[in-house]
Amino acid sequence: MTDLATKPTTPTAAPARSSGAGTAWLKWLARRLGLAVLTLWLCSVLVFFATAALGDPIRAILGKDYATSPERVATLTAELKLDQPLITRYLDWLGGLFTGNLGNSIANGLPVSQLVGDRIVNSAVLVLISAVVMIPVAFGIALISANARGKRTDGVIQIIMIVLAGLPEFVVGILLVALFSTTVLHVLPAVTIAGGGAPPWSKPGSMILPVLTLVIAVAPYVSRIVRSSLLEVLDSDYVELARLKGVPERIVLRKHALLNAIVPGIQVIALQLAWLAGGVVLVEYLFSYPGVGASLVDSVRNSDFPMVQVLAMTIAAVYVGVNLIADVLSILFTPRARTAIAS
């Protein structure tokens, strides 16, 4: 289940007139980068204060021991530097983010930086494979649907897409597990088991269900947006002209329509990729996939807030980065916007 309502962002307005095309570009890029950095900094404030200032970390860590052993409360408070003012702790932590000194996990005492490295790689692989599978599937469905507009095929595809879009991703995942590995068929592994620190893709079979779940969660949104931009293009004058010239419908669809539907496509794919960075939380937990999401759930449960802070910042950074890239790409792909910046 993803966030369709957050419509693709339009790139920040370009400066109207400037000296050369190159400098105008650089100015736009600098402004956009500045915004990304500002967003990330505000994110860090939000992450830090949500985890460290609300609630009582010590009470959450110790649970029932909180009331019975005041000396442990005191040692833990000193160890986590909770006796220092909030601002000092925030600045220390922010400095740590830049120098790579991320503190130690509360659950097992190991350095956070050592624990999250593999996890980030694993999640990135999962998300990228899902995206590589999802993009052609979504565009293909959109093409079929737009081509058969108003016919029965289109109607059926639309209904299926709305139903799939409504299902939360863990519901999709569990239904797939029941279908393919436990209750109906027994053909695919239900959990990711990669022993001895081997990467999960060393057993490709166990990647199938997590990837399928993410594809089903995301593809409906992408295909619906691409379909509606395809329909818009198909109604335009230049497509009509191409048809009148006698260009076959197949080529009209592929060359005239699809290429022009790519820009809105990029925006929605970026949004969905960014969503995947967080959407993997439930899916990774469901399949015990050793990634950022499953680790985040465990850390939240253990009140391991140094871990939670770093994992949350990672997810936010992915989001901000992907959006930045999408904005730059859509400017590059839109001649109109390109000239607006350059002129």
Added chain:
Amino acid sequence: MTAPVALRRIGSQPRLLTGLVITVVVALVAIVGPWLAPYGENDIVGKPFTHEGSWLGTDYLGQDVWSRVLCGGGSILVISVLATALGMIVGVMIGVVAAYAGGWLDEAVMRLNDVALAFPQILLALLVLTAVDQPSWWMIVLLVGFSHAPRVARLARGVALGIVSRDYVTSAEALGESRLRVIMAEVLPNMNAPLLAEAGLRLTYSIGIVAGLGFLGFATNPGAADWGVMINENRLALLVQPWGVLAPVIIIGLFTVGTNLMADGIAQLAGRGD
């Protein structure tokens, strides 16, 4: 719009009608279910994960799955509806004020909004739950509601921007009406349709997030029946007693599909300009 006209419009939109029927049925199950349940939600009716009890067998403690499905919808329903209402109210307020005020206030509000949008909704809830020992239900309402607000605000601002420049708003201002009154009497009533569709969509997401938190094991009321938590409790026995997991999964799925169809139907009605 009078009641018969409204009914006819709903009837002319099959998606809206189907969605409405599914949603109402699931909501009814959640509301009256506890009275229909053959056993109490915590009654032990047999051995764990067997076919004892009523038709869906027993769960991890030997409690009756069917009874727990009937009893376990109330919390999700209430929390999701309240969170959606909170998110809509806060979001619409922020969006409309930003659009109406314009200038630096608009810019500042929307920048802060971007920050909030950089967090997947469930992440915000997880962040705060890190430092909380036992989440209470109102905490989930607040977290889910506030995670909706920036998303609603972005939409509301977009819709409101198209309205604040209209002539009737300018003339209301020229008549000397207060800003609050202009917003309440001129701007908001003209945003009904898109906001209603957005509310349907937000409800879909609320149900997904609230049930998802239960599925991750963050129970607001340990021991009580809850569709999301049930999945987590019975997950290990998916192979031997699938109904302990499948029954809550299917009903959560039905619920979100219903609300999503409803939201889509409203959006189509609004798009046609009725």
